[in-house]
Amino acid sequence: MSSAAGEVPGRFGLLASALSGRALEVVSGAPGEPAWTDGARVFVDANTSKCDQLEALAVQASLLAAGSLEPDIARSLSRRPTLARRYLAIEGHRALAANAELLPLPLRSLVDWGVAARGDSPAASLALARSRESIPDPPNRFGVIRARHLLASSERRDGSATAPDRVARARLDHARVELELEEEDDGAAVDFSSPVGGSGALGRLLQRMLTSVRSRDGGGPPGVGAALQRTRAGTRRGSPAFSTANAGALEDAAADARGTRYPEWDVHRRHYRADWCTVHEVGARPGSGAPRRATDARRLRRSLARLGTGLDSCHRQVQGDDIDIDAAIEARVDAMAGSMPDEAVYIASLRRRRDLAVMLLLDISGSVAEPGATTATVHEQQREASAALMVALHDLGDRVALYAFHSQGRSAVHLVPVKRFDDALDDVVMRRLHGLVPGAYSRLGAAIRHGAAVLEERGATSRRLLVVLSDGLAYDHGYERAYGAADARRALAEARRRGTACLCLSLGASTDAESLRRVFGSAAHAAIPRLEELRHEIGPLFRSALRAAEVRRR
Amino acid sequence: MKPRGARLDDATSATRTRPYYVPVGNEEHVFQAAFRQGLSIVLKGPTGCGKTRFVEAMAYDLERPLITVACHDDLTTADLVGRFLLRGGETEWVDGPLTRAVREGAICYLDEVVEARQDTTVVIHPLADHRRQLPIERLGTTLEAAPGFCLVVSYNPGYQSVLKDLKDSTRQRMVAIEFGFPPADVEETIVAHEAGIDPKRAADLVRLAQAIRRLERAGLREVASTRTLIAAGRLMAEGLSPREAAHAAIAGPLADDANVTSGLVAMIDAYLADTTA
Numbered sequence: 001m002s003s004a005a006g007e008v009p010g011r012f013g014l015l016a017s018a019l020s021g022r023a024l025e026v027v028s029g030a031p032g033e034p035a036w037t038d039g040a041r042v043f044v045d046a047n048t049s050k051c052d053q054l055e056a057l058a059v060q061a062s063l064l065a066a067g068s069l070e071p072d073i074a075r076s077l078s079r080r081p082t083l084a085r086r087y088l089a090i091e092g093h094r095a096l097a098a099n100a101e102l103l104p105l106p107l108r109s110l111v112d113w114g115v116a117a118r119g120d121s122p123a124a125s126l127a128l129a130r131s132r133e134s135i136p137d138p139p140n141r142f143g144v145i146r147a148r149h150l151l152a153s154s155e156r157r158d159g160s161a162t163a164p165d166r167v168a169r170a171r172l173d174h175a176r177v178e179l180e181l182e183e184e185d186d187g188a189a190v191d192f193s194s195p196v197g198g199s200g201a202l203g204r205l206l207q208r209m210l211t212s213v214r215s216r217d218g219g220g221p222p223g224v225g226a227a228l229q230r231t232r233a234g235t236r237r238g239s240p241a242f243s244t245a246n247a248g249a250l251e252d253a254a255a256d257a258r259g260t261r262y263p264e265w266d267v268h269r270r271h272y273r274a275d276w277c278t279v280h281e282v283g284a285r286p287g288s289g290a291p292r293r294a295t296d297a298r299r300l301r302r303s304l305a306r307l308g309t310g311l312d313s314c315h316r317q318v319q320g321d322d323i324d325i326d327a328a329i330e331a332r333v334d335a336m337a338g339s340m341p342d343e344a345v346y347i348a349s350l351r352r353r354r355d356l357a358v359m360l361l362l363d364i365s366g367s368v369a370e371p372g373a374t375t376a377t378v379h380e381q382q383r384e385a386s387a388a389l390m391v392a393l394h395d396l397g398d399r400v401a402l403y404a405f406h407s408q409g410r411s412a413v414h415l416v417p418v419k420r421f422d423d424a425l426d427d428v429v430m431r432r433l434h435g436l437v438p439g440a441y442s443r444l445g446a447a448i449r450h451g452a453a454v455l456e457e458r459g460a461t462s463r464r465l466l467v468v469l470s471d472g473l474a475y476d477h478g479y480e481r482a483y484g485a486a487d488a489r490r491a492l493a494e495a496r497r498r499g500t501a502c503l504c505l506s507l508g509a510s511t512d513a514e515s516l517r518r519v520f521g522s523a524a525h526a527a528i529p530r531l532e533e534l535r536h537e538i539g540p541l542f543r544s545a546l547r548a549a550e551v552r553r554r
Numbered sequence: 555m556k557p558r559g560a561r562l563d564d565a566t567s568a569t570r571t572r573p574y575y576v577p578v579g580n581e582e583h584v585f586q587a588a589f590r591q592g593l594s595i596v597l598k599g600p601t602g603c604g605k606t607r608f609v610e611a612m613a614y615d616l617e618r619p620l621i622t623v624a625c626h627d628d629l630t631t632a633d634l635v636g637r638f639l640l641r642g643g644e645t646e647w648v649d650g651p652l653t654r655a656v657r658e659g660a661i662c663y664l665d666e667v668v669e670a671r672q673d674t675t676v677v678i679h680p681l682a683d684h685r686r687q688l689p690i691e692r693l694g695t696t697l698e699a700a701p702g703f704c705l706v707v708s709y710n711p712g713y714q715s716v717l718k719d720l721k722d723s724t725r726q727r728m729v730a731i732e733f734g735f736p737p738a739d740v741e742e743t744i745v746a747h748e749a750g751i752d753p754k755r756a757a758d759l760v761r762l763a764q765a766i767r768r769l770e771r772a773g774l775r776e777v778a779s780t781r782t783l784i785a786a787g788r789l790m791a792e793g794l795s796p797r798e799a800a801h802a803a804i805a806g807p808l809a810d811d812a813n814v815t816s817g818l819v820a821m822i823d824a825y826l827a828d829t830t831a
């Protein structure tokens with residue numbers, strides 16, 4: 001893929017999405033190759049004319065919209081290129097005709113209504129294609145159907161049980177060259193009817209992709225790699241770096257050595273396991289090198305400025321809801337005495353007072369080290385986002401703390417205070433943030449409980465907001481997905497009942513955003529594909545979370 | 555001194571002809587029935603789909619004055635109900651827009667009511683249910699709503715599905731009328747009429763909008779509303795080419811992101827001609 005040419009078809013992504021009724025990207029395919037789609041992307045030749053590109057993607061997008069490329073159809077087309085061609089010659093016209101209302105006028109001339117009228121469903125077109133009737137080849141600009149790619153991508157989506165899986169897709173990009181090489185010998189039998197895998201080269205590749213994305217679907221104890229990560233966690237033990245402004249330092253230190261215990265909700269038995277998890281606050285190791293300042297903070301600040309302000313009654317205002325009796329009497333006395341009265345005699349209730357404490361919880365389990373949709377890893381994106389949020393909120397005068405969390409079983413849930421509520425926001429904090437190394441697992445419920453407890457104890461404001469930055473549902477030893485989801489939901493319910501607003505942000509390649517959305521509730525979760533979009537989402541999200549908490553507090 | 559923030563306009567005094575509104579379903583019947591029964595009405599629908607115009611047309615049909623308040627998040631109870639001002643040595647009570655509507659028996663339209671502070675929206679509760687009363691705390695009186703008073707609020711449930719927090723207690727006092735974008739043929743008529751362009755060019759604009767609306771799930775926060783189409787049409791009526799008009803009136807307002815904008819521009823170029831003919 002030449003990058004210079006690749007930019008040309010990319011701008012048709014919106015058009016392709018509109019025509020197909022699903023999120024569809026347009027990327028440039030190999031030069032001289034007819035257009036094709038894998039269900040998530042359309043590959044068109046960037047060297048052809050704009051008109052040809054449009055026609056090709058209109059055909060491919062319409063095929064997707066008309067359901068012509070569903071897995072059961074694709075399965076009967078795979079390894080049968082002649083049948084696929086005949087099918088495309090009929091179904092292409094049918095799909096275009098079905099989509100004709102949406103097509104731009106110039107593209108409607110593509111439709112051969114005579115052919116389109118011959119079938120009324122993909123199955124009918126397939127039956128026609130299978131018949132002995134002679135069917136002219138589809139025009140070149142229709143492109144081709146690559147059934148096995150369609151199957152591969154749909155299985156990839158089903159297999160990982162998530163919406164468009166960007167990580168896997170990014171990997172697919174690298175793998176595509178390899179795939180195409182292998183595809184040349186079309187006769188080679190690769191069994192695709194078995195879910196994820198098979199024995200062929202493509203199957204192996206798929207397996208590799210799937211397992212490397214995340215191997216947490218099994219529900220079994222996550223085993224491999226634990227030893228390696230444990231050593232990393234071990235180096236972090238008991239550093240003396242948490243002298244806070246707290247007076248009872250001795251007592252605190254003792255408590256920290258033992259850790260704080262929290263219950264955990266056992267969804268299977270429907271009761272709490274008392275003192276089940278032990279949370280340790282472990283000091284962060286500052287990273288080396290000059291930390292970058294948070295770039296997006298200034299723009300975020302604008303979105304956040306109106307949040308979390310308390311109503312203040314301001315006396316002696318020029319306008320307001322009520323008359324300030326004292327000022328009014330003074331003004332009257334002044335007037336009677338013959339001097340110039342002050343006209344500022346009203347009481348206005350204005351939002352001025354900052355009244356918000358925010359706890360940012362940053363997921364640094366091993367999964368966030370995966371590369372994201374762009375070149376940056378999820379961890380890097382989450383780190384940037386949390387830095388930007390921290391700086392923006394701090395600049396606005398809110399109380400803000402940032403803790404990172406990961407865990408290694410229930411007795412070792414580690415929370416790393418990057419910035420405590422009373423810490424100054426300085427380069428040390430930034431260096432600590434950049435020194436975080438993702439690893440191990442995560443036990444979201446315990447992290448939320450501890451975060452909420454610290455927030456309530458040290459936040460010292462009436463409005464409290466807990467923000468979790470995570471890329472997917474946690475798993476840990478004895479903390480499989482369904483159990484973990486139930487526990488996290490329980491922990492959120494506890495915090496919300498005490499009037500703490502909770503929400504969750506998933507940045508970048510959120511392979512598992514859907515399950516987080518179910519845990520946090522759709523109104524308190526946002527999947528943010530790119531960091532720049534954070535500032536659009538954050539205002540309404542924070543506002544609605546705070547409002548919900550306010551209603552509960554009353 | 556003017557009440558802060560509230561925007562008032564008396565539509566009836568200025569309007570002689572019926573504001574142009576094409577019914578899509580039974581919304582006019584529902585509105586008139588609710589009006590006659592003294593029920594309050596909530597209009598739900600995306601921005602720019604004709605909610606405000608609908609209320610104007612209804613106020614004209616029912617021959618009631620219309621008082622519109624654009625809600626914002628600093629709107630206080632006093633902004634709606636009224637407040638004391640000092641004039642010379644005397645205090646003087648000045649009615650707010652809501653109180654005026656209650657006294658005169660006007661239709662009071664609170665636009666984008668979720669934007670208002672929640673402590674503000676509760677003042678409409680006694681008005682919105684069977685009591686039809688407005689207690690004015692500062693005066694120590696309770697006003698009975700004059701016949702013909704009708705409370706209409708609008709809100710846009712689509713704002714990211716996040717701000718969906720009109721309180722249940724407010725919501726359940728209302729009769730709801732749902733709005734969507736009109737079907738293609740109706741929308742063509744509306745765009746052609748409002749912008750004064752020929753139906754064929756209106757049809758092109760509507761087809762473009764239909765395509766853009768399919769993108770709602772694909773990362774676009776807001777889609778092209780009927781209002782943006784009319785704006786584009788009006789630019790075309792001034793002699794701009796369809797593409798220029800759509801770039802200015804549709805692509806620009808919908809997105810700030812350079813990638814999204816260039817995607818929209820590509821769509822516009824595919825759907826619309828670049829000649830003025």
